[in-house]
Amino acid sequence: MWVPVILYFSVIAGFRGTVPHGLSLEIGDTVQILEKCDVLCIDGLNPIIFIYFLKNACVKNKGYVQFEMVIPTEDSVITEMTSTLRDWGAMWKQLYVRNEGDLFHRLWHIMNEILDLRRQVLVGHLTHDRMKDVKRHITARLDWGNEQLGLDLVPRKEYAMVDPEEISITELYRLMEHRHWKKDTPVPASSHHLFVQMKSLMCSNLGEELEVIFSLFDSKENRPISERFFLRLNRNGLPKCPEKPERHCSLFVDLGSSELRKDIYITVHIIRIGRMGAGEKKNACNVQYRRPFGCAVLSIADLLAGDSKDDLVLKVYMCNTESDWYQIHENIIKKLNARYNLTGSNAGLAVSLQLLHGDIEQIRREYTSRFTHGVSITRKLGFSNIIMPGEMRNDLYITVERGEFEKGGKSVARNVEVTMHVVDSSGQILKDFISFGSGEPPASEYHSFVLYHNNGPRWAELLKLPIPVDKFRGAHIRCEFRHCSTKEKGEKKLFGFSFVPLMQENGRTLPDGTHELIVHKCEENANLQDSGRYLKLPFSKGISLGNNSQAVKTTKESFWITSFLCSTKLTQNGDMLDLLKWRTHPDKIAGCLSKLKEIDGSEIVKFLQDTLDTLFGILDENSQKYGSKVFDCLVHIINLLQDSKFHHFKPVMDTYIESHFAGALAYRDLIKVLKWHIDRVTEVELHDHIQEVLKAQEYIFKYIVQSRRLFSIATGGQNEEEFRCCIQELLMSVRFFLSQESKGTSALSQLQAVFLSSFPSVYSELLKLFDVREVANLVHDALGSLPTVMHGDESLQAVKLQSIGKTVESHLYTNPDSRCILLPVVLHHLHMHLQEQKDLIMCARILSNIFCLIKKNSSEKSVLEEIDVIVNSLLDILLRTILEITSRPQPSGSAMRLQFQDVTGEFVSCLLSLLRQMTDRHYQQLLDSFSTKEDLRDFLLQIFTVFRILIRPEMFPKDWTVMRLVANNVIITTVLYLSDALRKNFLNENFDYKIWDSYFFLAVIFINQLCLQLEMFTPSKKKKVLEKYGDMRVTMGCEIFSMWQNLGEHKLHFIPALIGPFLEVTLIPQPDLRNVMIPIFHDMMDWEQRRSGNFKQVEAKLIDKLDSLMSEGKGDETYRELFNSIIPLFGPYPSLLKKIERETWRESGVSLIATVTRLMERLLDYRDCMKMGEVDGKKIGCTVSLLNFYKTELNKEEMYIRYIHKLYDLHLKAQNFTEAAYTLLLYDELLEWSDRPLREFLNYPMQTEWQRKECLHLTIIQNFDRGKCWENGIILCRKIAEQYESYYDYRNLSKMRMMEASLYDKIMDQQRLEPEFFRVGFYGKKFPFFLRNKEFVCRGHDYERLEAFQQRMLNEFPHAIAMQHANQPDETIFQAEAQYLQIYAVTPIPENQEVLQRDGIPDNIKSFYKVNHIWRFRYDRPFHKGTKDKENEFKSLWVERTTLILVQSLPGISRWFEVEKREVVEMSPLENAIEVLENKNQQLRTLISQCQTRQMQNINPLTMCLNGVIDAAVNGGVARYQEAFFVKEYILNHPEDGEKITRLRELTLEQAQILEFGLAVHEKVVPQDMRPLHKKLVDQFFVMKSSLGIQDFSACVQASPVHFPNGSPRVCRNSIPVSMSPDAARVIPRRSPLSYPAVNRYSSSSLSSQASAEVSNITGQSESSDEVFNMQPSPSTSSLSSTHSASPNVTSSAPSSARASPLLSDKHKHSRENSCLSPRERPCSAIYPTPLETSQRMLFNHIGDGALPRSDSNLPGSDKASPARHIASVSPSPAGRSPMKGSVQSFTPSPVEYHSSGLISNSPALSGSYSSGISSLSRCSTSETSGFESQGSEPAVTVPSYSISEEPVRKESKTPPPYSVYERTLKRPVPLPHSLSIPPAADPPALPPKPQLVRPNNLENSSRRTEQVPRPRPLPRKVSQL
Secondary structure, eight states, X not given: XXXXXXXXXXXXXXXXXXXXXXXXXXXXXXXXXXXXXXSOOSTXXXXXXXXXXXXXXXXXXXXOXXXXXEEEOSOHHHHHHHHHHHHHHHHHHHHHHTTOHHHHXXXXXXXXXXXXXXXXXXXXXXXXXXXXXXXXXXXXXXXXXXXXXXXXXXXXXXXXXXXXXXXXXXXXXXXXXXXXXXXXXXXXXXEEEEEEEEEEEEOTTOOSEEEEEEEEEETTTTEEOBXXXXXXXXXXXXXXXXXXXXXXXXXXXXXXXXXXXXXXXXXXXXXXXXXXXXXXXXXXXXXXXXXXXXXXXXXXXXXXXXXXXXXXXXXXXXXXXXGGGGGXXXXXXXXXXXXXXXXXXXXXXXXEEEEEESXXXXXXXXXXXXXXXXXXXXXXXXXXXXXXXXXXXXXXXXXXXXXEOOOOSOSSOOOEEEEEEEEOTTSOBOTTOBBOOBTSOOBSEEEOOOOTTOSSOEEEEEEEEOOXXXXXXXXXEEEEEEEEOOSSSOXXXXXXXXXXXXXXXXXXXXXXXXXXXXXXXXXXXXXXXXXXXXXXXXXXSSOOOTTOOOOXXXXXXXXXXXXXXXXXXXXXXXXXXXXXXXXXXXXXXXXXXXXXXXXXXXXXXXXXHHHHHHHHHHHHHOHHHHHHHHHHHHXXXXXXXXXXXXXXXXXXXXXXXXXXXXXXXXXHHHHHHHHHHHHTTTOGGGHHHHHHHHHXXXXXXHHHHHHHHXXXXXXXXXXXXXXXXXXXXXXXXXXXXXXXXXXXSXXXXXXXXXXXXXXXXXXXXXXXXXXXXXXXXXXXXXXXXXXXXXXXXXXXXXHHHHHHHHHHHSHHHHSHHHHHHHHHHHHHHHHHHHHHTOSHHHHHHHHHHHHHTSOTTOOXXXXXXXXXXXXXXXXXXXXXXXXXXXXXXXXXXXXXXXXXXXXXXXXXXXHHHHHHHOOHHHHHHHHHTOSXXXXXXXXXXXXXXXXXXXXXXXXXXXXXXXXXXXXXXXXXXXHHHHHHHHHHHSSGGGOOHHHHHHHHHHHHHHHTOGGGOGGGSOHHHHHHHHHHXXXXXXXXXXXXXXXXXXXXXXXXXXXXXXXXXXXXXXXXXXXXXXXXXXXXXXXXXXXXXXXXXXXXXXXXXXXXXXXXXXXXXXXXXXXXXXXTOOSOOSTTOOOHHHHHHTSTTHHHXXXXXXXXXXXXXHHHHHHHHHTSSSOOHHHHHHHHHHHHIIIIIIOOHHHHHXXXXXXXXXXXXXXXXXXXXXXXXXXXXXXXXXXXXXXXXXXBOSEEHHHHHHHXXXXXXXXXXXXXXXXXXXXXXXXXHHHHHHTTOHHHHHHHHHHHHHHHHHHXXXXXXXOXXXXXXXXXXXXXXXXXXXXXXXXXXXXXXXXXXXXXXXXXXXXXXXXXXXXXXXXXXXXXXXXXXXXXXEEEEOSOOHHHHSTTOOHHHHHHHHHSSEEEEEEEEEEEOSSOOXXXXXXXXXXXXXXXXXXXXXXXXXSEEEEEEEEEEEEOHHHHHHHHHHHHHHHHHHHXXXXXXXXXXXXXXXXXHHXXXXXXXXXXXXXXXXXXXXXXXXXXXXXXXXXXXXXXXXXXXXXXXXXXXXXXXXXXXXXXXXXXXXXXXXXXXXXXXXXXXXXXXXXXXXXXXXXXXXXXXXOOSSSSOOOOOGGGOOOOOXXXXXXXXXXXXXXXXXXXXXXXXXHHXXXXXXXXXSOEEOOOOOXXXXXXXXXXXXXXXXXXXXXXXXXXXXXXXXXXXHHHHHHXXXXXXXXXXXXXXXXXXXXXXXXXXXXXXXXXXXXXXXXOGGGOXXXXXXXXXXXXXXXXOOOOOSSOOSOOOOOOOOOOGGGBXXXXXXXXXXXXXXXXXXXXXXXXXXXXXXXXXXTTOOOOOOOOOOOOOOOOOOOOOTXXXXXXXXSSOOOOOTTTSOOXXXXXXXXXXXXXXXXXXXXXXXXXXXXXXXXXXXXXXXXXXX
């Protein structure tokens, strides 16, 4: 049964809630239970256990279900700890992720410490003091953690968080400010302490005990400033009493800040205890003497930087002469090196020093370890800077200075030792009253150190005599002088003494200063115990005491001491003694009162109570005679306590007034004398005295009031009216005095200032006698009498304001009854000061105090009335003040800047407090108070401007979120009130654009504030904000929409100005806000359409602003979808697109939405990519996509150029210099060589168009140079050289020609690497829009092979899945919510082969055309069609050849471009065989020719190639082709292949002929150790010939004349002799290679031939001059195969066994491995004939033409010898081909040719050689190997008739993008851009004309080329002023 119940509990242990209907709970969660069943339990727990989990809680906002909050009724500190630790927990883990290990561990310790402290608080067993201490520790650690993690500053009051709704905003601001400055600028300590610990003395010649004496010395005043710290060391240099640590460490206390300077030194004097001479023998003397040893010095400034010096070693110095010992420390400080030297090379004093700050109790708490075992305290000499009441001291400091002694009849000076005793009046020696220093207990006698043979010794030893006061009278000091013998007995012989009494008979102590004492001679046996005998003698040469009138005998011997008394009980001042004993000498009263002002203040405060009793006693005795003088003395004493040194004695006087003062009649005289002085303020001669009186008025009033109270108690309240009249008269005099006006600075204004500064302190005294309203009226009248003139004395105005401030802070103002009386006069003065903008800091403080007393939501009538008064008096001036101070430039000094920020924050908090207190009635009254609309308009503009200032980020520190939220809540509340006034007064005919614009601007920046973006908050913080304030952005957004709807036709005034601001609002990721604001765009489009018939302005502004906003990080994918969505929006508003579709202008509207949506797609991709750290292809590709979009779709030239330069910067950062040059070329193409002026733009200065284009040209040339694209740089050099020549700028022309020449040199001298090209497919919806479901061809980096490229792409897309096949993916892959990458290598197809086919062109020139300006790429995929013949797979082996056509050529502005179109053709097995043989024959010819002409240094490539072909032929080889295609069955079934069969037969015979000639050449050059291999090859070749049925070549073919340079045979395609005529010769004109487009590079690297050849010796790899010939790995030798001279793992990352496809049988694995190689890694190359003699070249060109392979369907018909069957020409959109299933390798590098394993050799004749026949023959595409073009007409040649199927030439027109640079001649002819094209005009005179050779008999070909339709290209559009 369920029973309604309300239970609140807070979880104190986590609960997972995995049971059915379980509730997952975390520690600290609060739960409210509304119903319970009969048995209430949790997961089987009984109710008793459940109740244990209950904690007291309450519900806030009860009844409002949506806002109800269950809050545990526990200590607020506990609640804060719980929520804070939760937030820290998540952030703490992120620290680990971000590798911030230091903060991670520190926070971990702090969290554990907080948990321990939390446990102590929860237990509840702490005392009140301990609880307070624990809370202090908790809050300190919470604040530290919040600061480290960048969290908000928490306002606290007594360790508990404050609710900002429960206190005034000014109080909140002060709490925040206090915590902020407490956090940032700790208060400097006023007192400092030096901790000294002695460790050891390190010296080699020790052996005697030592005394070490530390003290502080002021080198500026040349005196010690502290007592001494004294300790003893043993013979080893260690402290003598290690068991007493207080003996060897001390704390020098009470150092003021003025004493922390560089001329304060720590001095260390070391005295040894032992023999007279350090080197004396041990038996010389047994008496121990104190002798100087050494001194060390350290400046205290060395401690100021680090505050701690552990294990510091001080150097110890010794004076050169002992007579200088007394000043050795001064000599060391002054660095008088001649007077001292080191005691030893290794002598050093090891000490530990630390400077501590704060009062002594704080030091004891913070450094408990220092004080655990005790520390001796070393005081300053004399009193500290502040004398505390109750401090008891009676210390007499005696410094033993020096002596002057006679020789005493000896030939040498004496060794004098001084012995000191303190003797009482009875002659007994006082025990233990001589202190050598702290750290050593007091002794009864003192022995000075001994200076050897010195009659004028100087000791300068300081002693302290702590003699009690009761023993001081009658005591004296006796000093005995002895000569210390150095003989064996070591006797000390007494020869004299001196003495000095400590107190005179009249009670005065020994005066401070130096005293010259008389040395009385005596013998050793003199009886000094009887002090009465010598006390009658004179003791000093300058002082005569008492009745002692004995004549002083003239003596030359003297002894000097310096005394200094530090006593709180004894005095040395006779005038003070006379005053205190005034009754014994009544006649001296007047003189004593007059001399009181001359007495030292420390003497007065020591006897303060006695002195005051004396003064008031004299006043009672004779007030008429001494009243004025007593008053003056009282004023002097009161003002003496104002001194900071005696400030702490004020409580002593307060106590005296309250408890000891007994002058009941004194008030009459005090009032009378005070009034007398005030009435005479105008008398100049009394000015100084009256000023002193006015300073003391606080205590004068205290004495008056206390005296009146005593009188009332004694008399029962008599004379009350008389007293009131006296006070009234006194205050009337005050009002008259204050009302006097003075111009400028005068004596009167100074007196007024002095009075006002202390007048508020009188209020509390008056309240003791008068009613609060009476006192308030008195004060009101006094303050109201102040003059209102503001141009007077500025110091007086400041003091006047300070007096008002103290009035507001006084108890009088806190009473509501008195506040209503004082408030008007206070506001009056504030208004005057604010109006003049004077004393703003004080005004802000006063206003803050006023508002601190007004609590929030106080409905008391008095408070409402106060608000009325403040609004009417100060609101307007407060707004103006904030505008004024925020418009000023901030001061430069840090202190002034902080003060400026403080005063601004104070005024802002006051304004917010006032606005929050205002009710509806206040707002209505305020708005009604404006008489005209102009006044209301000015007010609204003013307050809107102030609000915009208040929400600036710099208004408050960044961690003041609490303050910002409170301010925003007040602002939005006020704006809602003022919106009605805006609608009512400024619409229709009264419309005011300025005020409406200000309103909308305020609303927009309000919504965009960082502190309101709740999405950035932690969940707990977001929850708190929503519960307290809601989402203020939505509220303001609804208000914007409402106000916008009210505008009507006035909306046109804000179009397009508000498009950007409103767009910025809609980009905030708040669904409700977006739903409200997006429909406004429809409204804008509609109104703009009505006005101008289109909304081009809206479109332009929308697009421009969208780019800048989204680049700032605003907007997201959800916004893009919402913008383009048709889902109904918030409330009754349909979606933007749906609303547009209803309009008549829907087409253009829908187009705009689509354009904006596509732009957002690209901008979002761009922003996401730019977040990455390093530059990668994704960043560059995204920038290219966005750049093209701005150019082609939006036609935004300025944005286009900006992104050109962004792309340029990315390329430079990635060191893509070639791409950077192409990118900058885009901007260059937009400019012309004109003198049109261009404005400053980006990093370009203001300059002409010619200058900017010149600058761009030079930069582009530089980048082409760095990218080794020198051919392009040469073209630009020519262009700019032409300009220089036209301007006759021969200097620059010369430089440019030299630069062009240097580029030619680099082409010939420097090596260039040929990059690989890779096809990449990006499939799946998770890719960015510019990549999604598209395929690209990428230009790899230098040395980058397929595996490295694959890894790089996976690193760029870490979430991508590698596709394991090369088939086109199906639709499921396209629509998958994932990322799929398909990567394999492709082979480039050059557009023009002419440069590559020419003889004599160096390879380093050809290498450029192989890999540059490539539009087309291909890859082959072998497959079997029909039934597969297991015995001979070549019968059914077809090849699918795919050609990829790009949108732009590579290289370009990016390293990758999208595939625009793909063409697929299928090659039959026969065509495939023909191509393989053609390629291999061509390769053999080239290698043989290179070997003949000695171009080949290493014959290994030729050896390997011969071995691969011959050995494979023996084991199958070409015979497989014979079995497949030469059999009768195939010929009958394929009659259409007759020509092809004939061609294959010719190639077979031709290969045999080439092999025979190759073996002949090989025999000539083969080294001796390779002879066996050569013999084997010869034998195998004859076997091959016999297997082919060839006995003699002449029987088969009528050979043509020798076609090789050295007579190598070559079989012609024709089987009949050919007679060559001169007309049939082909002459190739030598044109500049720069005017040709790029040609293909072959599957080889441009690595050094020599290096590759050396590697070939090991790997079996051959290399030609044009390429590296790559071996095909065989099953037996695959471990030795290598590609591109690289390591074997480049081919595939997995072993061959792992790479085997499960779809292939084992015997096919070798073929599959071959198919996994990239085109450059497969044995595939195109080799061209070597240069020949002229006649030979003609014949060879003709005859060889028919022998070259022709299989590219894209070549003209005349170039085709192997026509392919055209299958399809498809667009790059993928076809529906299912991905291959099965366990295969992660990447298929390339779908390459498939070769049968049946041709593989079973006997590896040569390790690393080719052991297969056809499978080892390199096959290359026709485009790679198509040689020279066929002649248009070839007379005298009979050629068999072949049926040749021609592929139609691609002629569709394609418009190149603006950055396509080079034309594509054969299939994509386009005009060359003017940036990189040779001008059609004649060469400039500076360049010699180029020879132009004619080409006869080639008219047909040339006409065919000229008939190509040029690719249209839009003219470059000029950028205005850019």
